[in-house]
Amino acid sequence: xxxxxxxxxxxxxxxxxxxxxxxxxxxxxxxxxxxxxxxxxxxxxxxxxxxxxxxxxxxxxxxxxxxxxxxxxxxxxxxxxxxxxxxxxxxxxxxxxxxxxxxxxxxxxxxxxxxxxxxxxxxxxxxxxxxxxxxxxxxxxxxxxxxxxxxxxx
Ligand code: SF4
Ligand code: SF4
Numbered sequence: 001x002x003x004x005x006x007x008x009x010x011x012x013x014x015x016x017x018x019x020x021x022x023x024x025x026x027x028x029x030x031x032x033x034x035x036x037x038x039x040x041x042x043x044x045x046x047x048x049x050x051x052x053x054x055x056x057x058x059x060x061x062x063x064x065x066x067x068x069x070x071x072x073x074x075x076x077x078x079x080x081x082x083x084x085x086x087x088x089x090x091x092x093x094x095x096x097x098x099x100x101x102x103x104x105x106x107x108x109x110x111x112x113x114x115x116x117x118x119x120x121x122x123x124x125x126x127x128x129x130x131x132x133x134x135x136x137x138x139x140x141x142x143x144x145x146x147x148x149x150x151x152x153x154x
Contacts, residue, residue, distance in 0.1 A: 002059050003057075003058040003059050004056060004057050004059070005055075005056040005058060006053060006054070006055050006056070007053050008052070008053030009053060010048045010049070010051015010070075010071070011071075012047060012049070013046065013047055013049060014044055014045070014046055015044075015045040015046065016044060016045065017043065017045060018045070020040070020043055020044070023045060048071075049071050050070070050071030050072055050073045051071060051073050052068065052070075052073045052075050053067070053068060053069075054067050055068060062099040062100060062117075063115060063117055064114065065115065065117075065118075078118060078134055079113055080116065080118065080122060080123055080131055080133055080134065081111065081131070081134055082102075082109045082110055082111060082130055083131070083132065086128055087107075087108045087109050088128055089108055089109070090127060091109075092126065092127060093122035093126055093131065096121045096122060096125045097122055098121065099116060101114075101115040109130070109131075120133075
């Protein structure tokens with residue numbers, strides 16, 4: 001069975017109820033949540049016209065993952081990275097990775113981003129804090145630029 005997950009963040013605008021019927025046909029379970037015409041009068045349609053996100057193919061082992069952007073948005077950088085300058089090559093992160101996507105080369109760990117699940121187990125295992133979230137770097141940059149009021153997600 002094929003299974004995938006998509007997360008997206010971006011700007012939306014209200015389209016009104018004109019395409020509501022089309023949306024309900026594609027998601028028939030909504031008829032159970034809003035069974036009557038009267039209950040569906042509360043609904044409207046929003047369209048995300050600019051945004052970015054990630055796609056996870058969960059059927060494969062290891063999983064596949066890719067970022068995307070649309071409407072002129074810039075793709076986000078998520079996940080975890082190894083700071084090669086801090087890594088001492090102890091190898092503790094390798095066996096805890098459920099995706100087997102960490103490899104040691106010349107005594108330095110590196111993460112294969114195309115298979116990383118973003119679980120964070122490696123970060124919690126590293127004894128010298130050589131692994132960090134990519135968003136951590138972005139948060140520092142955003143604070144430096146005084147960009148407040150923006151929600152960040154792992
Ligand atoms: S975040 Fe999880 S899946 Fe990704 S490299 Fe670390 S342990 Fe592996
Ligand atoms: S646990 Fe940390 S120090 Fe050890 S190999 Fe992995 S990244 Fe490097």
